[in-house]
Amino acid sequence: TQYKKNKDKHSIPIPLDVFYVFMNHNINSFIRQFEKGRHQTLVSFTNAYNEVKLKLDKYKVEKSLNNHPRIFQIPGYTIPLFNIEASPSTVKMLPFGYVIPEEISTPSFTIWGSDFYVPPYTLVLPSLELPALPVPTGPLEFSLPEFKILSTPRNILIPTLGNITYDFSFKSSVITLNTNVELYNQSDIVVHFLSSSSSVMDALQYKLEGTSSLTRKRGLKLATALSLSNEFMGGSHNSTISLTKKK
Template sequence: EKTGLKEFLRTTKQSFDLSVKTQYKKNKDKHSIPIPLDVFYVFMNHNINSFIRQFEKGRHQALVSFTNAYNEAKLKFDKYKVEKSLNNQPRIFQIPGYTIPLFNIEASPSTVKMLPFGYVIPEEINTPSFTIWGSDFYVPSYTLVLPSLELPALPAPTSPLEFSLPEFKILSTPRNILIPALGNITYNFSFKSSVITLNTNAELYNQSDIVVHFLSSSSSVMDALQYKLEGTSSLTRKRGLKLATALSLNNEFVGGSHNSTISLTKKNMEASVTTIAKVQISTLNMN
């Protein structure tokens, strides 16, 4: 009651209608964004030879370092063998003979001669002989001489090995990214009650030109709530860019309009702006 709405609320139960509608229409146009693969191929072909030279140089240096380290280790190992051979005598492990009673097999003693510089690798092995009592079966003893452990010398490489990469060729596949263009969008809003009716429409059209249109209006039992707001903006892409905007507002107390145009071409730029405003109240009237 204090707000003055008592005159409009005739009953304690009020109702209103609300409607919202949005529609999108697909655009058949597509934006093409080129992929600069040609620049990549040219860059790779121009720099591939330099990369090959650097790779061959690094590989040659690594091979030379490995060969030198291996030969140095071989010299130390040979020196170690000679020193151990002079200072230590070969150790001989003797395995006594034994008899297998169940099969009446008799094995003779055997020996294992180890290298003087280590007790892991044998130098000579004498296998036992086997005899079966009461028969002519006999297996003689054998002497197995293992070859000495020698590391071969690696010759140092005198020239780097050749290395080549295939030439990069431009592919025949499409080199553009296609992005669908924005379609047309419309939006409608409607609100109806016993006090006020409000309608709002917004439209965006993306065809040869881009156009945006906005319209909002109301009708009410109160004059202060009645208004009309309309705006249009368009972007033209022929012979440069041209952006035009128009906006108007009509109300009992406030009104005005705005118009602007901006044009961009390869040679010049033009712009124009016009704005008109009106304010009218009981104590103030201004244009």
């Protein structure tokens, strides 16, 4: 198998001019629509947030008036192996829930027979509060850059497939086979196929040849020719398909 590189390239145009014109003509409309949608979204989010905040504050006030803070008392205990004595401690819960504590008092620790002592501490946790979320009255400034046509390549160049040649042969005491396939990709695309055999037996001798070409000048034209010769059969076929542009 052999491959020969083709120096030709396919050029695909990029319509950058149309893109730049479209963006510049529609950029102001896009900014107005974006600012309108952004403001509506911000107002909807703020209203929903403030509604949740009002319900939470109302719930906290109602529960605080109806219920008193719950205080859980943890009794003191002693760890015998280490001779450590822990004083009683408390956990003060919020009046409207059992999950979040309001105040935690840690126990003091004393080791018997030593001067080691850990005093108690009181930890006050901040309550859950949602800050007010105001909506800005003035419009937020937003601008997009102007698109300009740059001196960049307007086409994408793709290398063209080169020429490929494939040969196959087989020899034995009875028959010899030869096959050749060639593909030429220049201004036209041509594929040629040839397969033949020689043998001491006439029935095993044949020749099969085919050619197909694609012409791209003034439209598309596909021409195909095929022939077969053998002692028992033979024939040929020719066809042409053309596609042309209407004027």
